[in-house]
Amino acid sequence: MTSLPEPSALPSSPVDLLVVGAGVVGLAHAVEAHLRGLSVAVVERDAFAVGASVRNFGHICTTAQDGTALAYALAARERWLWLAEKAGFTALECGTVVVARRPDELTVLEEFAAVRGPDQVVLLDRAGVATHLPAHDSAVVGGAYLPLDLRVDPREVIPAVSGWLAEQGVPITWRTNVLAVEPGLVRTTRGDVRAARTVVAVGHDVDRLLPEVADDAGLTRCRLQMLQVAVPKEVRVRPGVLTGLSLLRYRGFASLPAAERVRARVERESPELADAVVNLMFTQRPDGDIVLGDTHHYAPTHEPFGDEALAELVLREGSRLLGVPGLRVRKRWHGVYASAPADFLDREVADGVRVVSVTSGIGMTTAHGLAGAVLDALI
Numbered sequence: 001m002t003s004l005p006e007p008s009a010l011p012s013s014p015v016d017l018l019v020v021g022a023g024v025v026g027l028a029h030a031v032e033a034h035l036r037g038l039s040v041a042v043v044e045r046d047a048f049a050v051g052a053s054v055r056n057f058g059h060i061c062t063t064a065q066d067g068t069a070l071a072y073a074l075a076a077r078e079r080w081l082w083l084a085e086k087a088g089f090t091a092l093e094c095g096t097v098v099v100a101r102r103p104d105e106l107t108v109l110e111e112f113a114a115v116r117g118p119d120q121v122v123l124l125d126r127a128g129v130a131t132h133l134p135a136h137d138s139a140v141v142g143g144a145y146l147p148l149d150l151r152v153d154p155r156e157v158i159p160a161v162s163g164w165l166a167e168q169g170v171p172i173t174w175r176t177n178v179l180a181v182e183p184g185l186v187r188t189t190r191g192d193v194r195a196a197r198t199v200v201a202v203g204h205d206v207d208r209l210l211p212e213v214a215d216d217a218g219l220t221r222c223r224l225q226m227l228q229v230a231v232p233k234e235v236r237v238r239p240g241v242l243t244g245l246s247l248l249r250y251r252g253f254a255s256l257p258a259a260e261r262v263r264a265r266v267e268r269e270s271p272e273l274a275d276a277v278v279n280l281m282f283t284q285r286p287d288g289d290i291v292l293g294d295t296h297h298y299a300p301t302h303e304p305f306g307d308e309a310l311a312e313l314v315l316r317e318g319s320r321l322l323g324v325p326g327l328r329v330r331k332r333w334h335g336v337y338a339s340a341p342a343d344f345l346d347r348e349v350a351d352g353v354r355v356v357s358v359t360s361g362i363g364m365t366t367a368h369g370l371a372g373a374v375l376d377a378l379i
């Protein structure tokens with residue numbers, strides 16, 4: 001049996017800010033508050049972070065965002081680069097390649113390039129795509145390179161940021177469940193903590209801790225099917241890779257007039273992809289494996305049984321995209337994130353108590369920008 005680390009003791013004197021949850025959103029608030037000179041502590045239910053923040057692609061998908069999400073993403077990008085240096089992890093300035101395999105997908109990318117300009121979007125022909133993605137589907141007609149985007153390894157960066165915070169004197173009390181949050185007081189399974197302000201950053205668990213807030217925000221849980229697959233050694237892909245299906249997900253693309261034609265065509269020609277809400281994308285891990293996904297299913301509680309048909313669908317599409325038959329699966333998992341009509345939940349529920357969640361599946365991209373805005377409002 002593995003022995004669990006002792007959780008550090010809860011702070012015995014009052015702190016300026018208590019953060020509930022040590023996923024990327026909680027850690028981002030702890031970082032921003034620490035940098036503003038506040039005394040900060042974090043309380044986390046698990047022995048180490050196992051939520052959405054370590055189950056994702058590590059794709060810092062800055063450029064494809066729009067509006068407030070884009071503003072947060074641009075601020076977060078700077079914070080990731082800064083933190084990488086301080087906390088000693090890799091944040092690759094590798095950009096994203098969006099692969100178009102149909103002319104209608106290329107039209108969306110042309111519209112996107114016209115709106116954003118050459119600093120953010122570089123259109124690619126077929127050969128240009130091949131320079132980023134050597135093995136690929138023969139149906140590729142072109143694409144776009146988004147140079148601003150980053151890539152991190154979520155399994156590296158979440159522990160690295162927790163460790164850096166602990167070194168800065170920000171205690172993280174693990175294996176401690178928060179039961180209730182009141183103005184000035186947080187009740188946990190190991191006792192109470194006094195805090196002038198509290199940020200509740202429990203991801204999709206807002207619906208368990210504060211059900212009225214979740215209901216009011218229209219929050220549900222989105223479950224994604226994810227795979228880690230082995231690829232031949234020569235397949236080396238630095239950027240994150242998005243596809244035509246991604247054009248239907250990220251607001252920067254999906255809000256463009258040409259995106260509707262892509263949506264109608266996918267629904268007509270590939271209803272199985274539309275039904276499973278597939279966003280075919282991948283990133284390559286430092287060990288060369290590819291993190292491939294994903295499907296989306298929305299419910300307040302999910303069946304515990306994985307559906308192999310979804311994994312087969314993602315594998316089929318991944319093989320086709322990479323032009324590599326018979327991808328071997330090394331790991332399978334589900335990820336869950338909070339989903340709601342608005343991209344972000346940020347609500348003051350009591351004096352000095354703020355509930356914050358990224359409700360659109362872009363927390364790795366935006367959390368550090370969102371946290372800055374929340375802290376500005378909170379202090």
Ligand SMILES: Cc1cc2nc3c(=O)[nH]c(=O)nc-3n(C[C@H](O)[C@H](O)[C@H](O)COP(=O)(O)OP(=O)(O)OC[C@H]3O[C@@H](n4cnc5c(N)ncnc54)[C@H](O)[C@@H]3O)c2cc1C
Pocket residue numbers: 020021022023024025026043044045046049050051052053054055056057058059060061176177178179201202203204205209224226294334335336337357358360361362363364365366
């Ligand atoms: C499969 C998948 C792929 C994704 N890919 C990307 C991507 O490539 N790029 C991107 O930008 N975003 C991506 N996302 C979205 C991103 O991962 C999430 O938006 C983000 O991780 C949410 O962070 P969080 O801190 O709110 O949640 P979590 O990481 O789930 O953390 C919440 C923490 O709160 C703790 N907690 C809950 N209740 C309590 C309690 N009562 N007391 C104490 N602790 C508690 C939990 O244990 C957990 O550690 C992806 C999401 C998934 C699921």
